Amino acid sequence: MSEEMRRDARIYLLGEEVAQYNGAYKVSRGMLDEFGPRRVIDMPISESGFAGMAIGSAMMGLRPIVEFMSWSFSLVAADPILNNAPKMLYMSGGQFGCPIVFRGNDGAGGQLGSTHSWCVEGLYSNVPGLKIAIPSNPYDAKGLMKTAIRDDDPVFFLESERLLSIKGEVPEEEYTIPFGKAAIRREGTDCTIVSWGRPVHFAMEAAETLAKEGISCEVIDGRTIRPMDWTTIFASVRKTNACVVVDQSWSFASPGSEVAAQVSEHCFDDLDHPVLRVHSDDVPAPYAQNLEQEMLPNPRKIIAAVKKVTYRA
Amino acid sequence: MPNATLASNLASHLVKSASVTRTEIPGTTLLKWFYDMALIREFEVRCMQAYQDKKIGGFCHVYIGQEAVAVGCVAALEHRDPIVTAYRDHGHALARGMHPKHCMAEMFGRIGGCAKGKGGSMHMFDKANNLYGGHGIVGAQCPLGAGLAFATKYEDEVIKGGKSDRVTMCFLGDGALNQGALHEAKNLAGLLDLPVIFVVENNGYSMGTAIERGTTMAHKIITKAMGYGMEGIEVDGMDVLNVYASMKDLCDRVRATSRPAFVDMRTYRYKGHSMSDPRKYRGREEEEQYEAEDPIGKLQKFIKDRKVATAAEIETIVDRVKVDVRDAVAWADASPAPGLEELYHDVYVEKWGPYTGTSLPEMLRESGVRSQE
């Protein structure tokens, strides 16, 4: 973010506790000192107001980055972020775009209870006009964030609190990762596992275990949900003839369901078994640690699904 | 029940005098206002007709009775000042200078519309005239209005290093007084010193609910500005001269101080909330009382009394309005429906998947506005 703000004065950051507090999760550490309070702006707890305000400024050509401390709090800003940002270009017949990035923590796993554990990709991926990026590691986070900031369309950038502590190689130099380009995290021949965001790590863990049992999995990290890299996914399924989707949102009408439907439609003659999905259980996120872990997608559930689609159960 | 509160309040307590006096306004300006207000009225009448003829679909909210507000407020602004409004937006678009043919074509859902027929009655946008939209969700335009003011100030001060020099006008109906979005927007505007004026077009009804049944302190809604540390004034919105004079002063102050302001603009809509509203919640006497206060009639009388124009000259303007609107209807009717390729156009700026990127509408191509920077 800092690199981009040095490049373009139209970019500014606003959100709760982003400035003086250095970010609720310390994501914006040091940015106030560098850019000053006119470009790194603390907001009151007023998501609907500041999200709408940032959208208004983006209509005029500024390029705001809006931090939601948690994507769970974006629900109170649903009208501006879903009714204004993604529809402005269309409703104005191409006159006013909305180059804006909304970012924040998404997903459960920290015993925060149900209201603070939303996986909003399940809700928001339904809406045309916006893009959704969901990095699974620090390297991707930087490259995707740069693309998001430079994108002329509204981007929802879904980070995971659980992944913020992951250390990874992040080169100092300039690079971007295009949207709609998946990464193959592991090559394999027996089953394709499609995932994005935090569950990519569970998929990798599962693939590791399955490899010991002689089942070779190909793990695809989608990186962005809108656009989704169908080319890479379809090519992999045509090779392995089996597909499991791992998605931390609820299953009903989710991005995971969309992948299952698209694969079934486009790779029907290549499938040896119907596509299976591993999601969070269809219940509100519980507080108790054991229940919460059981609810989320985990390696055990992924392994069971892969065995089923490869007829090894 | 009759809306007694509003009627009795209209008489007194409103800003009646301002530094601009009635005599200072040049005759040509008065005639332009007269044309604009008559244009809006005739445009809306023909919209009602076209709606009943099924040329216009969906919802249709007409501005009849409130013409003095849009015309007077727009006159008090500079052209570079952005405005944003709610769904009763045809009047603002025309007052701002949108050609009635593009406005009518948008109503008809045709490619020649300001938004290529994709926005409709409630969503009028005009980049060339700094109109940032009519917005369909009650109150949603308020944070956007704060954002426009944020952007002008940011551009003027942070990017250009100068002084904030633009005023944003954000119109809303009295129904929006009770939406959280307005209150969050007012709080942020007060907090960040944003040069935005929230103009409540207080016509006394949110749909069919009289104002005092929906909001607290209905007799004194500027109290809702005080809590956010902003100036609030009450203006008789049925008199364009008064609207202009009061708003001109206020715009000057907001431009100079970069502080937000709030206006209780007392007005009245003669017609229903939308085309399907039979207005059973108020008496015909009440409507007649306001019709006697008709802002167009009032301006016409002023023009005659000041001998700016003769009755015959006024008649000529009225005839021109009729012709202009008739031409707009004919033009809109002749404009084709958007092609099916428009379905996947203007969803994203970037081309990807089924989406074919974006381009400006014919209206802006005519006026030479550049595409997305």
Place this chain on the structure above:
Amino acid sequence: MPISLTMPRLSDTMEAGTVIKWNVKEGDKVRSGDIVADIETDKATMEMQCFDDGTIAKLLVEPGKQVKVGTPIAVIAAKGEDPASVGAPSGSAPAPAAAPAPKAAAPAATSSVPVTPVTPIAPATPSAPATPRAPESNADADGPRMRVSPVARRMAEGEGIDLSSVRGSGPNGRIIKRDILAASANKSAAGASIDTGTKLALRQPTVVAGAPSLFGNGPGERIVALSGMRQTIARRLVESKTSIPHYQVTMRFAMDALMAKRAEMNDAIAALAPDAGVKLSVNDFIVRACAIAMAKHPYINASFGGDHINVHGDVNVGIAISLPEERGGGLVVGVIRNADRKSLRQLSQESKFLAEKARTKGLSMDEMSGSTFTISNLGMFGVEHFTAIINPPNSAILACGAAVEQPVVRNHQLAVGWEMQATLSLDHRVIDGAMAADYLKTLKSLIETPASLTV
């Protein structure tokens, strides 16, 4: 050129409308903005505005007749035209909206349907002409459907493997990828014959003949079109009576004290404020009693919500109001909000206002919606007992009869007293019999001790 006035679309869902009343007659001058007619839409009665100046040359539609939106209903002669010579626009006679399209009862051509010779549905696959694809759609006629995963089917085709010779190892014998790989490796694929015979089950088309009317039409019989309101009443009450498990509980009330109290209060009001025009009715007392009794019986003031019961916070009492014939008849329910917090006098004024407005100008949506309990009173007609249909989403409705002077037993003595019967209809999903009886008991004690209603 004469201007044609067409049936306007006055709501987003309106398809047809009825001219209730013409406000103009032929020969009248009209100006843009004049209200020329009252139109009944599917939602309300609305005013129809005219957009041009001129003279009404012809009215094409009788009041009461429903026509489709867009149908010409009147012709206006523009300035300078002779109204007399301007007739109906040619070839556009008003089309009745609900004209029953004569359904040509297609003669049954049952047995004469030519049956085309059956051809195999599955085309031969060009890449493997020797192994016709296994029939899919008709296989169940000959035995269990063969289960093959899509990729296995495709591989078998490519390799020229006969699927019927392959044993499936997947669930329910599904032939899967590894079965084909194994078969291919063994080179054991031998083309067994596949039954290509295809049968087409033919069904006799069912013929429904139009049933002729068995009953003659008596003299004076007439068909009356349903007004919008009548349609609504028909739909809602059928819905209520057929979907809600109704039952009724009746109780008698001694009305002597209440009648005396009412006379006493009306005298006092007449003396104190003769011009106020307030006269308390028996019904006003009943409304108040019903409303304040809710405090002890919240479930009477509730709605059934499928998987929950919504116990309402406010007590909004609906009053059934019948409409006069000249307004098309029918009935509406006017709603007194927060009736439990209003005095008898307020209740009286409000019900009077609602009834008058309903019968003259019509009630707004707001004045008709939001009831949590309804009272229907036919006492003024002398009716002693009746039952009412619940007004959804309410769970109860009280049907009140007249207070009648009659022989009664009071204190073990035969006497003459005022009595009234009232019958509650209830939704058994929300309210059980004992609960209803308990509510009536509270109601009885309030009504029989009317002083409790005046505080």
